[in-house]
Amino acid sequence: MFTTLSAILNAAVDDELISSNPCRKASVSAPRADKRKVIPWTAAQVATIRGELPERWRVFCDLGALCGLRQGEILGLDVDQIEMLPHVLHVRQQLRIVSARLVLAPPKGGKERDVPLPERAAQAVAVHLARFPAMEVTLPWRTPDGPKRTARLLVTTAPGKAVNRNAFNEAWRRAVRTAGLVPSRETGTHQLRHLFASLMLAGGVDIKKLSVYLGHSSAGFTLATYTHLMESADTHARKAIEAALAAEDVAPTLDQEGERRG
Numbered sequence: 001m002f003t004t005l006s007a008i009l010n011a012a013v014d015d016e017l018i019s020s021n022p023c024r025k026a027s028v029s030a031p032r033a034d035k036r037k038v039i040p041w042t043a044a045q046v047a048t049i050r051g052e053l054p055e056r057w058r059v060f061c062d063l064g065a066l067c068g069l070r071q072g073e074i075l076g077l078d079v080d081q082i083e084m085l086p087h088v089l090h091v092r093q094q095l096r097i098v099s100a101r102l103v104l105a106p107p108k109g110g111k112e113r114d115v116p117l118p119e120r121a122a123q124a125v126a127v128h129l130a131r132f133p134a135m136e137v138t139l140p141w142r143t144p145d146g147p148k149r150t151a152r153l154l155v156t157t158a159p160g161k162a163v164n165r166n167a168f169n170e171a172w173r174r175a176v177r178t179a180g181l182v183p184s185r186e187t188g189t190h191q192l193r194h195l196f197a198s199l200m201l202a203g204g205v206d207i208k209k210l211s212v213y214l215g216h217s218s219a220g221f222t223l224a225t226y227t228h229l230m231e232s233a234d235t236h237a238r239k240a241i242e243a244a245l246a247a248e249d250v251a252p253t254l255d256q257e258g259e260r261r262g
Helices: 002-014 043-052 059-067 071-075 119-131 165-178 190-202 207-214 219-229 233-248 254-261
Strands: 088-091 094-098 101-105 113-116 135-140 148-153
Touching: 043 059, 043 165, 043 190, 059 071, 059 119, 059 190, 071 094, 071 165, 094 165, 101 135, 113 207, 190 207, 190 219, 207 219
Parallel strands: none
Antiparallel strands: 088 113, 094 101, 135 148
């Protein structure tokens, strides 16, 4: 309950409805609870959810699972921030709701970043744009009364408007139900980022680099969240030795060792 309340208040802070989260005050002691380990969905599960979303919103899954973007970063992504040839995606803004109005704003914590754009994600974007061209949308910057900013949004509604996250979340929950899952905190869009993190770690990306790609506040937070998905030091050592010996072709069998001693 405390965690849920704190998450709601964090969202209120993000939307600038309140200045701070009282649950994070030094005088407030959070009840101790066992932190659940992140269990990423498989690529097949994500593909199933993707197929259940409206066609014009399916690219959301590609950018979440293959680039690690947050929901607001995808919904606020300007196509001019996507570089196909260098295969890089520039995260410079997000779409937020402030005082019940949509606004464009800097990424969470103001942490702009560049992330790799895998070929598969680039192809998904190209296919999406051929079917649903980017639309120019003009919204306030940071606050409802902020200066206007125009962006060519990749993901829009059928009339060519910015996508309200509440509408997207309802479509996501329908897709989750249709896929035979139960909508909950564990089946939200953050599952896409979890899959991205697991793929990066499996590919040998170090935790500091992963933290940058995810836009986390620190590598320590990334490590605490995903440490159970990392190979142990012992496993790394074993693989390193086996790879080195295999490359030199000097790994003797037990029988060969016995013959040498004899």
